[in-house]
Amino acid sequence: MQPQTITSQSGFQAPSEKRWKVWWNLLRPHTLTAAFVPVFIGTALALYETGIDWPMFLAMLIASLLIQAATNMINEYYDFKKGLDNEHSVGIGGAIVRHGVKPQTVLQLAFIFFGIATLLGVYICMNSTWWLAAIGTACMAAGYFYTGGPYPIAYTPFGEIVAGFFMGFVIILISFYIQTGTVSSTSMLISIPISILVGAILLANNIRDIVGDKENGRKTVAILVGRKNAITLLAAMFIISYTLIVLFIALDYASVWSLLVFLSIVKPLSAIKGFSSNKSNVTMMPAMVATAQTNTIFGFLLGIGLVIGYFVS
Template identity: 65%
Template structure:
């Protein structure tokens, strides 16, 4: 497939549809995977002293820009490789459904990376230039997730990479730029969020299992099989909640952290629907519930840490 000839055939989008097309292209439901880790990492820094609001906002927007750019790279490269069409489930659809030129999507992704770099310079000036190296690695992971000769999305390591960078990495950077150091507590508290970020990708790969298999991908869901993949997802949920109990028992976090249990119904809904349904369109709510598990879990854990700091 020659993507240039296809892109030339796509007509410009109508002005009255612009806002909705661009909004869908952002895939806003994925942005909590950036918002929650930055906020949690910053809240973990509360006991160290005053929080630098400028650093928090810079880190937040840089992380969200990288997340959005990653979504756009995904949209672009999946189109170029012929994986997406107008009936594809779970995509922004700007290219295949709405006529946005592929080069426009790619250019926007690079522009967002540039904005992230500018914010990164500010963050480094206010903290440490070592952050620049880590930030570049995070950006490379976002690009090579679907770009490059061997995209990460085609391998069994997608969940590990996404969890490491969008969970552990962002939380620890957010903590470090506020405190100038790292602690074992920050590392440990980041683990359940990292697992749940990986769970979001696994749920996506379970939904897309049949189509990904036809297109030659070797995701964890494909290699394990649908039933085993759902059980892995269940295990990821269980481990995340068990870790909170362990942390409470060992005084790493306080009893307020039991608030995360309010997110259990979302995890239950996700597993129930993945066990009962198989068609991609039928699994959209299951994937949504998985993402909401991460969002509610992370938000409630953040609230718990704030309460622990101000009340305990």
């Protein structure tokens, strides 16, 4: 029996996949750890101050995952609308161009996710402070305007900074605050390496897409500094992140168990080697994946180290 095909928006005939897999890939699940990790770390830090309010933790985690997923969908929608995506594009995206999902459906689903995240945000605010409503709204606005609106953030040199700030610094501090009712210098410092590694994911993506982005008028950091310097910058971001953990331990801002993050060191090394030795979009994909895995494994091990440090101290 011949596999069925689905006609995409461009008329491209693509083999059908299980529908659940199409929708699952639309969420870009490999990026969702960028939402889980900061919530986990912010909550782990709160252990040192108070007991954990698990309903608040779950509300924050689900809201963060929904905002990240919605941001991915908006990115898919606008990349299609602006002609950046086609059936031959490299990456996990492609619900619109390869699987025939209607663009408006993708956008509507993104706003539904934002709506559910807002309801969860109301619950969080009712049990903490309504000032978080403004911060949550800013997070969703950043998610939308990253690729949406007349002046998308992704088209500027500020994409890495914005993503790192909101997906690292802000989420860690909110996760810490809703448990403790305060923000500490430790929580701010610990958020820095995570923010850097979230930004590294975007930089890796922009290194991979440097040719296509340049053709479409983007002015990313990778384009402005050039491929070689962008890879050097990525390596520097990795080095700074690991070095900061050692510094925080030396200054007693983190448990010695935080050294567990060095178990992930193979991933950034693989990423830099991959980008340095490959130049095509396809062959650079493993390096980009390794960069995302660096954030995931580094963040998870840091959180584990913080939890172990609390229980053995």
